Amino acid sequence: MLIRGTSESALLTSLGIGAVVVGACVPTSAVGDGPVLCPFRRLTGLPCPGCGLTRSFVYTMHGDLPAAFAAHAFGPPLVAFSLVAAVTAVVRRRRGHGAVDLRRAVRHPLVVVAVIAWLGYAVARAAVGT
Template sequence: MTGHVAESTMLASGGAAAVVAAACIPVSAVDDGPVICPFRRLTGLPCPGCGLTRAFVYTMHGDLPSAFAAHAFGPFVVALAVLSAVVMVVRRVRGDGPVALRRAVKHPVVVLAVIGWAAYAFGRMVTAG
């Protein structure tokens, strides 16, 4: 597999695996679970990804209010993971090449999403501290 094929396949497969795992994990397992984030354990502050596991589980169990409360970007990341897996499968079935990730990450929507995520993460750190 060439580099860009492996990148897009691994990204889509990893996202799909996370979504399937989240659907299998009971909500009760994440409601009062331990803090597993090393950054948060060391600093007491939430990292940019803190809450995503809970948000994935809540989303996959249909509890969107709790998902957004856990991490505002969580349900969107779940949707992106599902969409990327579907696109990967469809492109393979059609015989199309992989999605060019290097070009996709430079798309203005992606850039704005990353800026929004960074602002959200910074805001959570400031208000938590």
């Protein structure tokens, strides 16, 4: 356990929902042309696999899906996944079920394909330098 009395899946779900809430609260004007904060990008000039996710979350939560997908193709699906994970966690808790077993979940073929696609996308972005 990462935090006493809190499962890893609950912590990850909370972090995802926190990112979604921040995305909803930050105005799109604040993320348009801000400074580069990513240490990897500052050091290499190349985007890391997560570069653009903050902008993508903000644009998604403000309904600008073209800008969200342009910032990071995995942003809108990750927002949707975070919301579904939160609803699932609440439903499981209300029904008296335990938290989702992350060790089992990360081995699911859909998760494996998503991670491979994310890494492929990151390599492609780094190759073109955007």
